[in-house]
Amino acid sequence: MTATTQQDTGYGSWTSPVDAATAAAHDGSPDCIGVVGDDLWWTAPRPAEGGRRALIRRRPDGTEECPLPEPWNVRDRVMEYGGTPWGGALVDGSPLIVFAHHADQRLYAFRPDRPQDPPYPLTPVSTVGGGLRWAEPSVRTERGEVWAVLEEFTGEAPGDLRRIHAAVPLDGSAAEDRAAVRELAPAAHRFVTGLRLSPDAGQAVWLAWDHPRMPWDGTEVRCADVRSDGTLGPARTLIGGPEESVVQAEWAADGTLLAATDRTGWWNLHRVDPATGEAVNLCPREEEFAGPLWKLGQRWFAPLDHGLIAVLHGVGAARLGLLDPATGQLTDAAGHWTEWSSTLAATGSRVIGLAASAHSSPEIVELDAATGRTRVIGNPHHDTVDPAYIPRAEARVFTGPGGRDVHAHVYAPRHPDHTATGPAPYVIWAHGGPTSRTPMVLDLEIAYFTSRGIGVAEVNYGGSTGYGRAYRNRLREQWGIVDVEDCVAVAEGLAAEGAADPRRLAIRGGSAGGWTTAAALTTTSTFACGAISYPILDLAGWSPAGGETHDFESWYLESLIGPHTEVPERYHDRSPVHHADRITAPFLLMQGLDDVICPPAQCDRFLAALAGRSVPHAYLAFPGESHGFRRLDTLVTCLEAELSLYAQVFAFTPPGIPVLDLTP
CATH class of the missing domain: 3.40.50.1820 (Alpha/Beta hydrolase fold, catalytic domain)
Incomplete structure (x- = not known):
């Protein structure tokens, strides 16, 4: 008109069709995207179901399902804002999923292709303070364990706690036994992110920081050898400090260590030598290639198997691009999306992320780096x-x-x-x-x-x-x-x-x-x-x-x-x-x-x-x-x-x- x-x-x-119930029903966004085998998984808000976070599975043929019905709520409370609450791996050709349930903060495991077998607990309940909480679970099938960040309260006060890297048996033997939870290293910092293992599993890196700093003020990239028994050797700092914020560190398939640090005044992507800590800026720009680390497991970049790196970058709004680390060339993905969220996943030459615009709600978008094609593969926008x-x-x-x-x-x-x-x-x-x-x-x-x-x-x-x-x-x-x-x-x-x-x-x-x-x-x-x-x-x-x-x-x-x-x-x-x-x-x-x-x-x-x-x-x-x-x-x-x-x-x-x- x-x-x-x-x-x-x-x-x-003015009379409007956008009533409060319509607006509220669409509050929130998908998050925590990941790949297990050929399937894509993510969490999604359910305001009408008590505000829980549902776990969604998308199969290769495009069908979607929610294998965990109410009241399962896939959300952890580590650092209260939480982190990535689930992880998975293939076992005998089908997925094994481990997740944190919000109600009791225990880790549970389940096999979605065996609907007759309900989720079973992996970790015990503690009545001390805020109990035991878990984030960034990573399923290590070769060890029969899940590795995660453990936040453990030692008293009743909000600050009576410790955060460490820990391993939990996948067979459920620690479900009632805190002593069966294996600590991978002594507590050394107030805050730690999940471990990232090198391609040969011989080294691990993570981020760490301490009060009074916040992660956007200053963090450190810590590196340690992984011993044969699965514990971590002595750790050393590669880059970072009180006035340098590193918010993500990842290994590429060829063993290159990558990190997003703001040492230039902007969060730029660097290649870091794990032996010396020497850092080289791969694409020097007055743009942000990362953002504030409010939740453990946020990902602003994802290395691809063939050597390119999927990155989010920009001033203000973040857009998706492919960075060639050898030349510094950056090519943006096609599409109408103008805002991308910090939940990138990658498998082979495929990049999956969450994107939206001023006229479209958050959609799960796949970029095929081999062809440059982008397409919506989950949570498609519909005009409400x-x-x-x-x-x-x-x-x-x-x-x-x-x-x-x-x-x-x-x-x-x-x-x-x-x-x-x-x-x-x-x-x-x-x-x-x-x-x-x-x-x-x-x-x-x-x-x-x-x-x-x-x-x-x-x-x-x-x-x-x-x-x-x-x-x-x-x-x-x-x-x-x-x-x-x-x-x-x-x-x-x-x-x-x-x-x-x-x-x-x-x-x-x-x-x-x-x-x-x-x-x-x-x-x-x-x-x-x-x-x-x-x-x-x-x-x-x-x-x-x-x-x-x-x-x-x-x-x-x-x-x-x-x-x-x-x-x-x-x-x-x-x-x-x-x-x-x-x-x-x-x-x-x-x-x-x-x-x-x-x-x-x-x-x-x-x-x-x-x-x-x-x-x-x-x-x-x-x-x-x-x-x-x-x-x-x-x-x-x-x-x-x-x-x-x-x-x-x-x-x-x-x-x-x-x-x-x-x-x-």
Whole structure:
């Protein structure tokens, strides 16, 4: 329908087919892609099944199946954000799959071609603290074992734990016996990734780092000989250090060791001599060939058998290419996809990855390196709603304080039958992390708002990844300042150009984005309201001394805010919990009651500090939800509540949306 036949109606009141249930049902993405024999496997979200992660198998003929029904949930909790939760190998010509089950965090094994045999446990349950958790399981059939990263709690506190490489018998003999779990080396670092064995299985490499560093600050590539008994010999550091982040290391088929390191200021791919540690940049570019290591097992590159290397690369958005390590020539894969995720797999000359665009949802795509052909082989995109209701995405660069660049994605309101005059209400979305990035991909949550006449702008504020280490380091000791300033810059920039109504600006975010949202509401007058999900609100509680978060991020604030022992006043002065008296804008606060990363105690203190003040607000707490909502009913409730908040503040009536009760 052309613009000339559109009805001129008020922003926010447009009727849309993108309802909350539709958006919520498509929340999440496939992940953890791998190959076992001729079959492709991956995990997939199931919001309607209690938010579990299902394990999907694709056979060579293209048929797909889910061999593990409810309640099996293939998801681990190592470092709380988890890692690759499954692995597999062929045994007598059919697959043997090992996976971590979320409910008890045990490793289980099963033979999918023997449906009469249910999964059987491989590891015991521990009642100490968070118990035993496993990530990156690798099936070693020649030893009758599965090798994995073990996170073992030694006490009740979040930091009472150790992480080591361990071997578990495949016959189930360790299912009730912790002593039957074989430790491959003594615990030497706080954090380790899974072992990568050389083609002759004589050497192993892995990444390691320690508090107070985060993996995007500095890691080390460790290397050791594998002894005949399967234990690791003395380890040595090849590359890396406090100010060098190496996020992936892999062996090529010819024994070459490859690593993605940011020693140049950008995560570039290097060839590393395992004897001397000498590193050679294979494709020097001011581009990222990797990203932040939030989960064990992420893969941004994959060596192919014939010598080429599949790589993800780019500034901001990542695209798939084939790199010739001998010449440095890089050839991009054909296709419409503009964003690729860090879950590459390779077999022979085939590369399999997860790709999406602003107009297509994440699809599993195969690239045949021999022919250059790309095709969708799993999770194909289907138009859930008429594309006329999907907003057009625009990558923008705004100007922040001091003239600095601020990257953002802008989605203007769009509806085939409606338009409105004047500037539109806009919501600024602050991503989590904060050392992360929001991709420009089809997101029905965005369409939920834009198809009703509310614009959305996603801000990759200073500190985000994808733009080099200097951009990432902007947030060092500046969290709560740079991120807020950049979100304000985008909001005010949209208002200055006439796209956004300066009186109808909102901000929303979850986790670190929830922090930025709360910080913006307590330090600026730009936003008329905000939606805050599972946030950080009290920095002191989140510090090493406070002990209110998990081990992985317990020292994160040392770089984001500064050393707590040296600048304790910053922890107080920047915390929204201590500035509730400054909030005048209505807000919605949403929290999972099982969240150990951003615990509900922070919300409780914030609301207690707000008590007695006449600020309209609502608090929605969800039993059974942890960090990041996964259940369909929760997602629906949150979306409808958020829209109702905007409707009440911006004075419009969205058809069919329950009214959120704001108090006082």
